Amino acid sequence: MKTNDFETKSTIFVRLFILLSCRKKCRVQYPDVQKKQHMKQRIVFATNNAHKLQEVRQILGAEYDVVGLDQIGCNEDIPETSDTISGNALQKARYIRQHYHTDCMADDTGLFVDALDGEPGVYSARYAGEGHDAAANRCKLLRNMAGKTNRSASFRTVIALIQDDREQLFEGRVDGVITSEEHGDHGFGYDSIFQPVGYDRTFAELTAEEKNAISHRGLAVRQLALHLLKNTNERQ
Numbered sequence: 001m002k003t004n005d006f007e008t009k010s011t012i013f014v015r016l017f018i019l020l021s022c023r024k025k026c027r028v029q030y031p032d033v034q035k036k037q038h039m040k041q042r043i044v045f046a047t048n049n050a051h052k053l054q055e056v057r058q059i060l061g062a063e064y065d066v067v068g069l070d071q072i073g074c075n076e077d078i079p080e081t082s083d084t085i086s087g088n089a090l091q092k093a094r095y096i097r098q099h100y101h102t103d104c105m106a107d108d109t110g111l112f113v114d115a116l117d118g119e120p121g122v123y124s125a126r127y128a129g130e131g132h133d134a135a136a137n138r139c140k141l142l143r144n145m146a147g148k149t150n151r152s153a154s155f156r157t158v159i160a161l162i163q164d165d166r167e168q169l170f171e172g173r174v175d176g177v178i179t180s181e182e183h184g185d186h187g188f189g190y191d192s193i194f195q196p197v198g199y200d201r202t203f204a205e206l207t208a209e210e211k212n213a214i215s216h217r218g219l220a221v222r223q224l225a226l227h228l229l230k231n232t233n234e235r236q
């Protein structure tokens, strides 16, 4: 072999070596770059309840951009006509998907009281009648529970997720008792008359972090978060 030939061949070899090791490095680094680009996932949550949005944002963390209905310009009343909480959650999520063409989630919650045969259940929001507020609902529930010795109840949440036209349900439940009077002023809805099992304080006396750690919605949202995380990892 001539010296020139040898030099040309070794130069080609060195270049090839640099190119290959560079590709290897890129392959190692590329998934991390992709991960960073996908870090903030936008999810429309079919609610305008600031408390709920805050709770869900806190649980899902900074990787998710949880957007409320007003942020997508949805001001209409979304129908909730099912007689189950899972039916209502699905109905709301399908409405957003159909009208706003976006991946979304919707929830429905009920407070199920054993001594009242599961009331107010799916009708928890309008227990005291249409147009009444949470204080009126709590008042009615305490009145109906007067003299009842069995005060067991459970909060149940179903979250419906529609992502790429696939529907999925996530459920969370927390057991507790209905107190005989209101205690605490955090939270919302029935929080001040619901005392979770293992606690001597109502939901309205717990901090937001304490409530999120054990609440019906907290459990359902964490299941949703695990699913989203798994999905994201599979797509990468």
Ligand code: IMP
Pocket: 107, 108, 109, 110, 111, 124, 125, 126, 134, 137, 187, 188, 189, 190, 191, 203, 215, 217
């Ligand atoms: P929604 O399905 O989330 O609108 O809830 C139905 C009813 O249950 C409403 O009256 C809410 O105020 C009440 N509710 C939902 N979640 C909670 C909660 O975490 N604490 C107390 N009340 C709740």
